Amino acid sequence: MNPPTQTPTEPLAARIQQVQEATRGVTARYPRSYILDCIKSDRFPEEMWKALGEFGLLGLSVPEACGGSGGGVVEIVALGEALGLAGIPTLFLVVTGLGRVPIIRHGTAEQIAQFVTPTCDGSMKLCFAITEPDAGTNSFNMSTLATRSEDGWILNGQKVFISGARDADYMLVVARTQKASEVKYRTEGISLFVVDMKTPGITLRLLNVQVETAERQYQVFFDDVRLPEAALIGEAGKGAKLMFEGLNAERLLAAAAALGIGEYALAKAVDYAKQRKPFGKPIGSYQAVQHRLALAKAELEAARLMTYHAAERFDAGEDAGTQANMAKLLASRAALDAVEAAIQTHGGYAFDRDYDIITLWPMARLIAIAPVNNEMLLNYIGEHVLGLPKSY
Ligand SMILES: Cc1cc2nc3c(=O)[nH]c(=O)nc-3n(C[C@H](O)[C@H](O)[C@H](O)COP(=O)(O)OP(=O)(O)OC[C@H]3O[C@@H](n4cnc5c(N)ncnc54)[C@H](O)[C@@H]3O)c2cc1C
Known part of the structure; x- marks a missing residue:
């Protein structure tokens, strides 16, 4: 069960319409032709993303107390639909919408301020990494492992098909903190970390994926990536439920x-x-x-x-x-x-x-x-x- 995000005071249709009108204000300035140009020149549509932030749209579904624009999943879904209606479905919105939920619900005030609030004005981007080459759909079979260090964690392993890894500032990584062989149920021993993409030990390999979106896909390698304790969201080993x-x-x-x-x-x-x-x-x-x-x-x-x-x-x-x-x-x-x-x-x-x-x-x-x-x-x-x- 989810905690209620708000008590909506307006009918559903009005809530959707409000968001979609505001979105049209942005997509009229940055139509599909702009996105196709960005794709051709292999650059992230930064201007459009910033404009979505300025209009308060990227902050939808994030409580105002966390620096967002409030509203719930209805509002951010209305935004996603409106972007699609303009011919610019945006993978970052999908992964940001997912990634922020566990941080808002289980992160500390500092983690929310660092990893969620700046996503609301578009100044920071968050990507999401769960898929691994061998595990595929069977995510619990993941082998990326974070082990304890004296001051935090050391991350090793790899992820694949990570959308927007090059353009993201942070990545929400789902990793094991206990190997699958060490737990009774495979959902145990999984943890969530927010990883700064500038951390030494992270390398990216661009994949040759053909989908017309501004976000490209990467294989991401973690080679002794040192994470601070504050990178862990919620309790170690209990990440599956959060995810x-x-x-x-x-x-x-x-x-x-x-x-x-x-x-x-x-x-x-x-x-x-x-x-x-x-x-x-x-x-x-x-x-x-x-x-x-x-x-x-x-x-x-x-x-x-x-x-x-x-x-x-x-x-x-x-x-x-x-x-x-x-x-x-x-x-x-x-x-x-x-x-x-x-x-x-x-x-x-x-x-x-x-x-x-x-x-x-x-x-x-x-x-x-x-x-x-x-x-x-x-x-x-x-x-x-x-x-x-x-x-x-
Ligand atoms: C463009 C793109 C963007 C992506 N972005 C991200 C991202 O940002 N972050 C991220 O973590 N991942 C991302 N992914 C990965 C995506 O989520 C996986 O590709 C998807 O979950 C399927 O995993 P797989 O490709 O390994 O397929 P596999 O697990 O190899 O499955 C192949 C096929 O087998 C069938 N199948 C598998 N298991 C079952 C089952 N139990 N029952 C019935 N049928 C089954 C299905 O038809 C499935 O399509 C992205 C992928 C693409 C292509």
Whole structure:
């Protein structure tokens, strides 16, 4: 269960609208063409990120007492959706939204001031590292290990696919403080550390990943990285529970990005379907085209309802695990259907990069795999909702 983040005084639609109007103020200045330019020149969209900070948007879901703008997961999901609607789904928002949760809930006042407050105005960026090459989806099989030193911890191991590692100031690292062989349950002996990316012993290797986002992915090596005691969030060995508290927020932010990118693709497809007339009538009048777009719209709307329903539950302090998992599953599938429909509608032009249609596909496809693959969500629903036996 989550502690309630706030008692909302306004209806859901108004809360979403407020955030999305403010976001449009930023995305109008920094549209998708700006992001594509940043990607081409391999630089982080610093100006847009700062503007999101100045508008108070990056501080959403962070209590005002922690230097944030208040609001809950509903508000930060609305931001994520609005960025997607502008064609700029942002992985940093997903990982920041996840990473801040355990620090706000279990960090000391100093840790919150150092690692959370500066993320709210965009002056500091936080990335998140759990995935390891050998463990993959089976995160508890991780082998990155932090051992005690006289004044803190020494970290050794590696992570992979870490989004934005080059541009981040800090990384929330999930590591073992006890080897898997030394604990009774694999969820034990896991700890969370906030690691300063400038610490000696950290090296990055850029991965050749093809997704049109400003954040690139890195393999990250930790070689005797010395961490101060203050890098540990909460109690040593109890990090798995803390991490789970952030995962629902992460899933909902991934769902939000999917909803946004799906609607973005659909809007482009509808525009095109109204103009294109190879047989003299707009192709959008043919049911083969129209119905596919209509179905994509219905699927996105249904996934959207589930996403905000889960976000409201989370903010109310209710258990939102099932709803968050369902939301991410449905939103990623709806986004993919919408992008597929947009590709089919554009015919051969979908493959011309200048139309910027095929370029949407990797992002939509990614959300079915990361931050957690859809099979794991189906496993959750199968086991925890339907009561079926665990298969793995
Ligand atoms: C662009 C990108 C950005 C990313 N950003 C980050 C990040 O910032 N931080 C981070 O820590 N990680 C990040 N990741 C990693 C991502 O979360 C993992 O790739 C993902 O969780 C899957 O792990 P894997 O690739 O090792 O797949 P594997 O574990 O090898 O699984 C492969 C496939 O097998 C199937 N499968 C696996 N286990 C099961 C099961 N139990 N039941 C049924 N089917 C199963 C699924 O279809 C799955 O897709 C990112 C990945 C990408 C591609």
